[in-house]
Structures are given as C-alpha cells and as structure tokens.
Amino acid sequence: MISEASVVIIGGGIIGTSIAFNLAKFGVKNVSVFEKSYISSGSTGRCGGGIRQQWTSPMNVRLAMRSVELFERFKSDVGMDIEYIEGGYLLLAYTDKEIEEFKRNVKMQREEGLNVELLTNRQIAKKFPFMNLEGVKGGTWCPTDGHANPQIANIAYAMAIKRMGVELNTHTSVESIDTQNGKIIGVQTSKGYVKTNVVVNAAGGFSHEIGLMAGVDIPTYSERHQILVTESVNHILDPMVISFQNNYYVRQTMHGSFVMGQSDKNPAKGNDLGHTVEFLEEMAPKMVHDFPFMKHLHIVRQWSGAYNVSPDAQPIIDEARNVSRYIFAVGFSGHGFMLAPAVGEAVAEMIVYGRSKTMNISNLGISRFENKIEKEHNVV
Amino acid sequence: MKSYETVVIGGGPAGMVGAITLGSKGVKNLLLDENDTLGGQLVKQTHKFFGDHAHYASVRGFEIAQKLQKKISQNSNIKVETSATVIGIYPNKTIVYAKNGKEFKVTYEKLLITTGAMEKQLPFINSDLPGVYGAGAVQTLMNEYGVIPGKRFLIIGSGNIGLILAYQLIQAGVEVRGIVEAIGKIGGYAVHAKKIKRLGVPILLNHTIVKAIGDESVSGAVIAKIDDKFKPIPGTEEEKVVDTICVSVGLTPLSELAEQAGCEVEYIPQLGGYVPVRNEKMQTTNPDVFIAGDLSSIEEATTAMIEGKIAALEIARILNGANIENEINEEIKTLSLFRSGPKSAKIRAGLEKFGISIEAVPNVESHGVQIGPVGKLRAIVDCTEEIPCNSCEAVCPFEAIHIGENLNSTPVVDYDKCTGCATCVTACPGLAIHMLKEDVEKSKALVGIPYELLPLPEKGEKMWALNEDGNYVCDAIVKRVVKYPNKTNIVYIEIPIEFSRKVINVEFPKEESPFVCRCEEVTLSEIERAIDSGIVDFEELKRLTRVTMGPCGGKNCKLVVLGILSRKTGVPISKLSRGTSRPPVKPVEFSLFTKNGDPK
Ligand SMILES: Cc1cc2nc3c(=O)[nH]c(=O)nc-3n(C[C@H](O)[C@H](O)[C@H](O)COP(=O)(O)OP(=O)(O)OC[C@H]3O[C@@H](n4cnc5c(N)ncnc54)[C@H](O)[C@@H]3O)c2cc1C
Ligand SMILES: Cc1cc2nc3c(=O)[nH]c(=O)nc-3n(C[C@H](O)[C@H](O)[C@H](O)COP(=O)(O)OP(=O)(O)OC[C@H]3O[C@@H](n4cnc5c(N)ncnc54)[C@H](O)[C@@H]3O)c2cc1C
Numbered sequence: 004m005i006s007e008a009s010v011v012i013i014g015g016g017i018i019g020t021s022i023a024f025n026l027a028k029f030g031v032k033n034v035s036v037f038e039k040s041y042i043s044s045g046s047t048g049r050c051g052g053g054i055r056q057q058w059t060s061p062m063n064v065r066l067a068m069r070s071v072e073l074f075e076r077f078k079s080d081v082g083m084d085i086e087y088i089e090g091g092y093l094l095l096a097y098t099d100k101e102i103e104e105f106k107r108n109v110k111m112q113r114e115e116g117l118n119v120e121l122l123t124n125r126q127i128a129k130k131f132p133f134m135n136l137e138g139v140k141g142g143t144w145c146p147t148d149g150h151a152n153p154q155i156a157n158i159a160y161a162m163a164i165k166r167m168g169v170e171l172n173t174h175t176s177v178e179s180i181d182t183q184n185g186k187i188i189g190v191q192t193s194k195g196y197v198k199t200n201v202v203v204n205a206a207g208g209f210s211h212e213i214g215l216m217a218g219v220d221i222p223t224y225s226e227r228h229q230i231l232v233t234e235s236v237n238h239i240l241d242p243m244v245i246s247f248q249n250n251y252y253v254r255q256t257m258h259g260s261f262v263m264g265q266s267d268k269n270p271a272k273g274n275d276l277g278h279t280v281e282f283l284e285e286m287a288p289k290m291v292h293d294f295p296f297m298k299h300l301h302i303v304r305q306w307s308g309a310y311n312v313s314p315d316a317q318p319i320i321d322e323a324r325n326v327s328r329y330i331f332a333v334g335f336s337g338h339g340f341m342l343a344p345a346v347g348e349a350v351a352e353m354i355v356y357g358r359s360k361t362m363n364i365s366n367l368g369i370s371r372f373e374n375k376i377e378k379e380h381n382v383v
Numbered sequence: 384m385k386s387y388e389t390v391v392i393g394g395g396p397a398g399m400v401g402a403i404t405l406g407s408k409g410v411k412n413l414l415l416d417e418n419d420t421l422g423g424q425l426v427k428q429t430h431k432f433f434g435d436h437a438h439y440a441s442v443r444g445f446e447i448a449q450k451l452q453k454k455i456s457q458n459s460n461i462k463v464e465t466s467a468t469v470i471g472i473y474p475n476k477t478i479v480y481a482k483n484g485k486e487f488k489v490t491y492e493k494l495l496i497t498t499g500a501m502e503k504q505l506p507f508i509n510s511d512l513p514g515v516y517g518a519g520a521v522q523t524l525m526n527e528y529g530v531i532p533g534k535r536f537l538i539i540g541s542g543n544i545g546l547i548l549a550y551q552l553i554q555a556g557v558e559v560r561g562i563v564e565a566i567g568k569i570g571g572y573a574v575h576a577k578k579i580k581r582l583g584v585p586i587l588l589n590h591t592i593v594k595a596i597g598d599e600s601v602s603g604a605v606i607a608k609i610d611d612k613f614k615p616i617p618g619t620e621e622e623k624v625v626d627t628i629c630v631s632v633g634l635t636p637l638s639e640l641a642e643q644a645g646c647e648v649e650y651i652p653q654l655g656g657y658v659p660v661r662n663e664k665m666q667t668t669n670p671d672v673f674i675a676g677d678l679s680s681i682e683e684a685t686t687a688m689i690e691g692k693i694a695a696l697e698i699a700r701i702l703n704g705a706n707i708e709n710e711i712n713e714e715i716k717t718l719s720l721f722r723s724g725p726k727s728a729k730i731r732a733g734l735e736k737f738g739i740s741i742e743a744v745p746n747v748e749s750h751g752v753q754i755g756p757v758g759k760l761r762a763i764v765d766c767t768e769e770i771p772c773n774s775c776e777a778v779c780p781f782e783a784i785h786i787g788e789n790l791n792s793t794p795v796v797d798y799d800k801c802t803g804c805a806t807c808v809t810a811c812p813g814l815a816i817h818m819l820k821e822d823v824e825k826s827k828a829l830v831g832i833p834y835e836l837l838p839l840p841e842k843g844e845k846m847w848a849l850n851e852d853g854n855y856v857c858d859a860i861v862k863r864v865v866k867y868p869n870k871t872n873i874v875y876i877e878i879p880i881e882f883s884r885k886v887i888n889v890e891f892p893k894e895e896s897p898f899v900c901r902c903e904e905v906t907l908s909e910i911e912r913a914i915d916s917g918i919v920d921f922e923e924l925k926r927l928t929r930v931t932m933g934p935c936g937g938k939n940c941k942l943v944v945l946g947i948l949s950r951k952t953g954v955p956i957s958k959l960s961r962g963t964s965r966p967p968v969k970p971v972e973f974s975l976f977t978k979n980g981d982p983k
Pocket of ligand 2: 392393394395396397398415416417418422423424425428431432433434467468469470497498499500543544547548637640675676677678681682683684685686687
C-alpha cells in the first residue's frame with residue numbers, strides 16, 4: 004500500500020472504479036481505491052443491469068445518453084465483454100394520466116435527441132406477442148436503451164485500473180478521514196494511513212456515513228431492494244420491461260435467465276441485505292399474469308441490495324462546501340450502474356480541471372436541496 | 384445313430400454345469416454348442432461376476448468359462464461337440480445338428496436344453512443403418528475378436544448389460560457419449576451404474592432414441608425425452624454425435640427347440656418372454672425334457688449354474704434311482720435364497736405363474752455407507768442396494784466384513800478388524816469399495832481407488848481426482864500403485880483432506896479442461912485463468928465466470944472452486960470466503976407462489 008496518494012477513492016463499486024479508470028486515462032498517477040470487501044460486493048453486484056435513457060429530467064436523459072455512448076465503446080475502452088446489448092426499454096402505461104405524462108416525457112426526450120416513441124397497445128402486442136397486455140393503454144419505447152452485466156462491468160473496470168497503475172485495495176476499509184482547516188490531509192484505513200489531499204466518496208449505500216467522516220452532511224439514506232433470477236431459457240425478450248403501475252422491471256440476460264425486481268412497500272432501511280418470501284409472493288402473480296410463459300419458469304435465486312437515495316431520487320455529484328477537495332458521487336437510487344461511465348468521466352474532469360467539461364452536471368450539486376425538490380418520477 | 388443317456392443343448396454356464404453334474408453322477412452325456420468354445424455368454428464377459436462366492440462370484444466371466452471347461456475335459460462321461468448347431472428336434476427323440484457342413488443325428492433318453500437367450504430388438508428410424516448393433520454383437524467383436532466397431536458410442540438401455548458394455552467400451556479406450564433409458568430409473572445394479580457415472584458417462588432417464596442419422600453409416604442419433612406413455616415429447620429432441628449405437632434393451636429366451644421337443648411354452652414377461660413351463664426341478668411338461676439358465680428365466684450366471692445342477696441331479700435320480708433328494712433340495716434352497724432379495728421381485732412374480740413360490744426376505748439388511756474411524760487406513764464400502772453378492776465377505780482374511788446367510792443383505796464393516804489390506808477392494812465385482820486414510824495434521828487424505836484401465840498411472844504422477852459423476856474435483860498425486868493378479872489394481876492418490884468424501888475416481892489430466900461447474904459449463908482452465916489474472920476472491924470469481932451460479936446453487940462445485948482457489952493462492956479453504964446462501968435452495972416455479980397452501 005502506498006503511503007501517499009494523489010487521490011483516494013472510497014468504494015470499489017461501479018462508480019468508484021469508473022472514476023479511477025477515467026483518472027488513469029487522464030494520466031493521474033498514485034490513485035488509490037479502497038474497497039472494504041470484494042469488487043462488486045455493494046449495490047453494483049446486486050443490481051438489475053438496466054441501461055435506460057428515458058428519464059423525466061433532462062439532466063438524467065443527457066447523462067444516460069452520454070453513458071450509452073461510452074457503453075457502446077466499453078469493450079474496446081475497458082477491455083472486456085460485459086454482455087452489453089441494446090435491446091431497448093419498454094415502459095408500460097395503464098391510464099390516460101400515465102399516457103399524458105409519457106407523451107410529455109417523449110417530447111422532452113426527443114428534444115434532447117433521444118430516439119424514443121409512443122406505442123399503442125396493439126403495436127406492443129405485435130412486438131411482444133407473448134405478453135398479456137390486459138389493461139395496458141400504451142407505452143414508450145427506446146431501441147437504444149439496453150442492459151449489461153453489472154458485475155462483470157465492475158470487475159472489468161477493476162482489472163483495467165490495476166493494469167493502468169491504480170492501486171486497488173480490496174478488503175480494506177476506510178475508517179476515518181483526516182482534515183485540517185477545511186482541507187483533507189489523509190485517510191486512516193484498516194491496513195494503514197494514507198496521506199492525500201483529495202478524497203472521493205463513492206461509497207454507495209454508506210455515502211452518508213463516509214460524508215460524516217469528513218464532517219459533511221450528505222442528505223442520502225439507504226433502503227433495501229429485492230431482486231431475483233430465474234433459470235436460463237431460450238432467448239425471447241430483448242428489452243427491459245418496466246411497469247410502474249404493477250411495480251416491476253424485468254429483463255432477460257444474454258445468458259438466458261430473467262432478472263426482475265420491484266419496490267417493496269416498506270423497504271428495510273439502511274444496508275440490510277436480507278430477503279423475504281413476501282417478495283416472491285408479490286412478484287409471482289404479477290409476472291405470471293403479464294408474462295404467462297413464466298408460470299413454469301424456475302426461480303433460481305433471490306437476493307437484495309441497497310438503493311442509496313437522495314431527497315429527489317437523483318444523484319448528488321459535487322465538491323463539499325466546507326471541506327475542499329472532498330468530492331462525492333452518491334445517491335444513485337436505482338440507476339447508478341447505467342450512469343457510471345458518464346459519471347466517472349465527469350468526476351475525473353472535476354478532479355483534473357476543477358469542473359466537468361464533457362457534461363454540464365451543475366444541477367446535480369448538493370445546493371439544490373436548499374430549493375424546492377423536483378422528484379424523478381420514473382423510478383421502480 | 385448314436386444314443387446318449389442325456390444330451391445337453393447349449394454350452395453356457397447352465398449347460399456346462401449340467402453336463403459336469405451329470406458326468407459326476409455317472410450319466411453319460413453329450414454337450415452340444417454352436418460356438419467353437421464352450422461358455423455361452425461368459426466368453427464375452429471380461430468383468431468380474433456378481434453372485435455367490437461359492438459359485439465363482441468375483442471371477443471374470445471368461446475365466447469362469449475356462450474353469451468349467453477344465454472340469455469338463457477331466458470328466459470322461461462327457462462328450463463335447465462344439466461348432467455344432469442343433470437345427471431341430473424330431474420325432475423319436477432325434478436331435479439333428481450341423482457341424483462342418485455335415486448333418487449329424489443323435490438320440491437321447493433325457494434332454495437338457497440350455498440354449499440361453501437372444502437380444503430383443505428396438506425399432507427406430509434408420510435402425511438398419513450400419514453402425515447400429517446389438518450389445519452382444521459389440522461384446523463379441525470387442526472381447527472375442529478385439530475389434531471395436533466405433534469411436535463414439537450411444538447405448539440404448541440401462542440394464543446391467545448396457546451398463547457393463549459401457550464400462551467395457553471405456554476400458555477399450557473409446558468414448559461413450561451416454562446411455563438412454565426409457566423408464567424413470569436405472570435398470571441394472573446401482574454399483575454398475577456408479578462405475579460408469581464416475582467415468583463421466585451420463586445416464587439419461589425417461590429418454591429414448593428417435594432415430595439414427597447418417598447416409599451410409601451412423602453419424603449421429605436423435606434422442607428425446609418421453610412422456611409417461613413413452614411418447615417422445617416434441618421440442619426435447621437432442622442430437623448426439625456418435626458413430627455407433629448399441630441397443631441393449633433386454634434378452635428373450637430361445638425357446639424354439641424346447642417347443643419342438645414337445646414342451647408347453649407360456650408368455651411370461653417377468654421371465655423374459657416365451658418360456659417353457661416347468662416345475663421346481665426344471666422338468667418341463669414333457670417329462671423327458673429339462674431346461675435351465677436364461678431359457679427358463681433371464682437372470683444370472685449363478686442362477687443358471689444352480690438350475691443346471693438341479694436339472695442334472697433330477698435326471699440322474701430318475702435314470703439311476705440314486706438317492707439324492709436331499710442334495711436336490713439343498714440346491715433348491717440355495718436358489719430360493721438367492722432370489723429372495725428385492726432385485727429378484729420380477730423373477731419371483733414370474734415363477735409364481737408356475738406355482739413356484741419363493742419367499743421374499745422382508746428383512747434383508749441394508750445399511751448406509753459407513754465412514755469408519757477417521758485417520759485409519761480402511762475400506763469404505765459403498766454398496767447399499769440389496770443385490771445377491773457376497774464376494775467381499777468371502778475374501779476378507781480378517782472376517783471384518785459381514786453379510787450373513789442371505790447374500791442379498793448389504794455388507795457391514797467391523798472397523799476394529801479391518802486392517803486396510805484392500806483384498807475386498809480388488810475382489811468386489813461392482814468396484815464399490817475404496818480405501819481411505821486421512822492425515823488431519825497435514826490436511827491430506829490418501830484414497831485407494833480400484834482401477835481397471837490401462838495404462839496404469841505411475842507413482843508421483845499428477846492426476847485428476849473425480850467425484851461420483853466423473854466431474855473434476857481436485858488435482859491428485861499418485862502415491863502408490865498396487866497390481867493384483869485379477870487385474871483390478873489399486874491406485875493410491877493423495878488429495879486435500881476436504882475432498883476425502885468426494886473423490887471416488889482418478890483419471891489422467893486431459894488436454895481439454897474439465898468442467899468444474901456443469902450447470903454453467905465453466906471449465907477448470909477458465910477458473911485458473913481468472914485467478915491468474917488477479918481474481919482471487921471467490922465472490923469475484925463467481926461473478927466473472929458464473930461458476931456456482933447455476934440452478935444447483937453451487938451444491939456440486941462450490942467446494943471444488945474453493946479448492947482450486949486454495950491451491951493457487953495458498954490460502955486454506957477454511958479461510959476463504961464462501962459466499963452467502965440465498966433461497967430458494969432448489970429452483971421452484973413461479974406458480975408455487977401463486978398458490979398458498981396454508982390453512983386460512
Ligand atoms: C436490486 C437493485 C437493482 C438495481 N437495478 C439497477 C438497474 O437496473 N440499473 C442501474 O443503473 N442501477 C440499478 N441499481 C442501482 C445500482 O446498483 C447502484 O446505483 C450502483 O451500483 C451504485 O454504484 P456505487 O459504486 O455507487 O455503489 P456500490 O456498488 O455499493 O459500491 C460502493 C462500495 O463502497 C464500499 N464501501 C462502503 N463503505 C466503505 C468504507 N468505509 N471503506 C471502503 N469501502 C467502502 C462498499 O463495500 C461498496 O462496494 C439497482 C440496485 C439494486 C439494489
Ligand atoms: C453383458 C452381460 C453381463 C452379465 N453379467 C453377469 C454377472 O455379472 N453375473 C451373473 O451371474 N450373470 C451375468 N450375466 C448373465 C449370464 O451371463 C447369463 O445369465 C448366463 O450366461 C446364462 O447362462 P445360460 O447357460 O443359460 O445361457 P448362455 O450363457 O446364453 O449359453 C447358451 C449357449 O447355448 C448356445 N446355443 C443356443 N442355441 C443353440 C443351438 N440351436 N445349437 C447349439 N447351441 C446353441 C449358445 O450359443 C450359447 O453358447 C451377464 C450377461 C451379459 C450378457
């Protein structure tokens with residue numbers, strides 16, 4: 004372990020490793036990443052893998068579109084096949100009100116340059132004849148949305164940054180952050196002390212706690228989301244399908260298994276990673292109803308992970324006001340995986356140039372919570 | 384025309400023992416067989432036979448034939464005619480046989496027919512293509528003439544014959560791609576099935592062959608799952624690339640000659656098909672004609688020999704008026720005991736139709752596998768199915784293995800008496816016994832595996848240790864190779880102690896990397912490559928390669944993966960993280976959670 008680092012990144016999830024990757028690409032030396040467990044042990048290794056650009060806030064749309072550009076190049080940029088496929092996203096609408104909302108979203112998304120359209124029930128039925136579309140009024144469809152294997156993506160970044168000279172310390176936790184006169188001077192880890200002036204908080208479900216280590220009160224908390232995977236069968240479903248009304252998302256991986264989840268009614272708070280049978284009992288009937296062929300499909304495993312949530316369900320990417328060069332990229336709710344390539348780039352630019360250049364992410368700053376909160380609607 | 388007190392037709396174990404018994408009781412007899420050597424089915428059998436030790440159990444089939452041939456040549460009351468094919472039985476007790484292109488006739492006072500059985504056919508599309516064989520034909524080609532008719536085999540039928548054929552084919556160095564079996568359980572003995580499973584041959588239950596593929600000869604086979612009406616289920620077809628298909632779906636008695644000799648014949652499926660009606664002493668409805676062996680019921684060499692003896696003793700009693708009732712009854716008792724186990728239920732049901740009833744022994748003792756005292760060199764006997772065999776008990780020099788009077792009972796080991804001499808390991812016809820000694824301090828285990836393949840590994844050689852399904856478990860070092868005259872040699876290997884209960888076979892490392900995780904088809908080399916690239920955490924390894932992530936949840940391979948990690952990183956398995964267990968423990972359908980069964 005090096006005793007002095009130019010940048011210390013706390014968290015070896017998709018966000019932390021993506022930031023390190025982009026720093027290394029800029030040629031920054033002596034970057035050190037600390038991960039208290041193994042790579043992909045956090046939310047990243049537990050996530051659904053969906054990559055979507057159809058958001059309700061222009062900022063999210065833009066960031067996701069930039070990420071898709073980077074996902075398309077991921078294999079050559081980072082050096083590993085992450086089962087990335089642009090199979091599209093289908094969002095289902097059940098009420099006139101939902102249709103109206105979807106129309107507005109499509110208009111805004113198209114203005115941002117996204118190829119997205121509104122589909123009727125019949126158009127959906129034609130595309131996906133195996134679905135039971137009872138009650139569905141229509142939906143939105145973006146063919147360049149898609150999905151990938153988040154665990155392999157996380158490991159791919161980890162292997163790439165090691166090759167590029169970043170120091171990656173797994174099974175090493177950061178225990179405290181040393182500051183002096185509003186400046187960082189080092190971090191204490193379970194394996195020793197590292198001097199540094201720059202710290203990035205990419206600690207996912209633990210972002211609030213890591214904030215407090217430097218005296219920064221980041222308004223994030225964590226809650227548990229459950230998810231399951233089935234046996235693998237012949238390929239039938241290209242897109243991720245989301246029903247906000249029925250409260251689910253589902254996709255079929257390249258490997259043939261179906262991955263799906265919902266938002267529990269009263270999700271466990273914090274980083275509780277347990278599982279409940281109610282989750283299966285709630286998922287089964289609605290999935291069998293909407294996808295009748297799933298009746299005899301076997302569930303192979305269920306698990307859970309943390310959504311790290313901000314007051315408006317959108318990420319907070321900023322530098323602390325009271326501690327200089329204390330940067331955080333946190334609060335990604337259920338969409339941190341898909342944003343990671345663009346966020347990594349933006350945060351690396353913040354560190355190197357003092358601000359992000361490629362994307363203007365100024366409205367993801369922490370100060371926005373001083374004003375009225377505009378919540379992202381399209382979340383499961 | 385020459386006349387004999389008795390003529391025996393068929394020189395298999397039943398006929399040979401019949402002739403020997405007749406001779407020993409002073410009955411002059413002629414033994415006729417169509418082959419150029421005596422022995423019947425035995426000649427083709429290179430494996431050690433099951434059965435009663437007093438009846439040549441644990442001796443290889445062809446060696447039993449040799450022993451019987453010797454006895455016959457020493458008995459001056461027996462005249463043997465080989466290459467003599469009986470073509471018919473005519474009025475006035477006249478037997479006509481062909482030999483060297485000439486016709487011969489003989490007459491008899493009493494006739495013992497022991498013509499055995501022939502293989503049943505199975506109709507499927509293209510079953511007439513060259514490359515489709517009966518199992519017996521393959522055995523004859525391979526074991527008598529040293530010709531192997533293919534390189535990649537598919538076997539139809541999981542009875543003992545199919546299982547044994549698979550084993551013999553592997554011994555001969557060719558590949559067996561699988562055994563398909565129509566019903567939902569393996570037909571033959573569990574020990575035979577295990578023997579080939581640990582060599583990696585899959586046995587596909589509820590499957591059948593749909594058709595053979597090929598233009599001039601077999602180049603593949605289409606198999607499919609079948610429903611409970613034995614109909615192939617559409618969509619489950621699967622193609623196997625093979626060049627030979629062996630059909631082994633059972634034998635049926637050769638009863639024509641018995642019919643011609645005036646015996647009534649009845650169709651009794653439990654006994655194998657059309658069989659001559661007979662009494663307990665093997666006498667048919669024609670009082671001058673007796674039968675024995677597979678002709679009377681498709682069974683075993685041991686029962687064939689006992690029946691041959693009973694028939695011969697009864698003939699001798701009638702002809703000479705010898706007072707041998709007791710001797711006959713003893714043999715009948717032995718036979719009944721042999722047939723009293725659960726595996727003989729079918730035979731008992733069949734014999735019932737002749738009014739011959741045999742009591743099933745309800746309390747045949749069956750025991751689980753005993754592990755014995757850890758640390759001591761000892762025999763581990765994995766023989767939990769009640770089959771009529773007692774070789775291990777009979778050969779143990781220290782009386783450490785107990786089966787008891789009923790040889791259908793499963794063996795019990797007295798570990799105070801077991802010295803680790805391994806005599807039982809080489810004697811067991813099912814290769815169901817291996818040696819084990821753990822060294823807790825060094826975290827190693829020594830496993831002694833019965834090995835009948837060539838070449839033999841050498842001391843110091845690196846091998847792959849395999850589990851009961853023939854899957855790679857860990858690397859092993861050969862510590863010792865002990866050769867035995869009966870050719871069941873023992874290879875002692877050293878493995879990490881964690882795998883002492885898993886390893887049951889060894890093989891030479893192959894060029895192709897073995898599958899560690901069958902569900903996700905992850906190979907050893909993929910795992911080693913991932914570890915070499917710096918992925919030394921089980922959790923990361925799992926996510927990157929999918930190993931242990933399939934439907935079995937890693938039940939079969941997690942420990943193997945941890946073993947590989949431990950070997951490559953030097954971290955003991957106990958110190959490695961092993962992941963979290965998540966429900967469901969077994970895959971379940973979504974529909975399960977749509978139907979709650981709890982009382983409201
Ligand atoms: C069930 C579920 C489904 C999801 N589905 C999707 C989806 O379809 N699409 C999508 O884009 N997103 C999805 N997400 C969200 C996504 O997983 C997260 O937003 C994303 O993984 C966050 O990445 P991260 O690197 O910030 O966090 P993490 O992956 O959690 O990484 C943070 C890391 O920090 C480490 N850490 C914490 N404290 C310390 C410390 N003191 N010292 C050292 N290390 C520390 C943790 O061990 C952890 O590995 C889903 C999430 C869940 C739970
Ligand atoms: C692959 C295989 C494995 C086996 N394994 C075992 C085992 O482990 N233990 C065990 O106990 N049993 C085993 N058996 C069964 C055993 O081999 C038979 O039950 C036994 O050989 C039957 O003896 P048999 O004398 O009735 O008939 P066979 O051995 O079949 O002998 C009949 C003889 O009659 C001859 N014959 C037929 N018709 C005529 C004719 N018209 N003219 C002249 N000759 C004729 C035949 O050519 C043959 O030589 C096995 C059998 C097979 C096929």
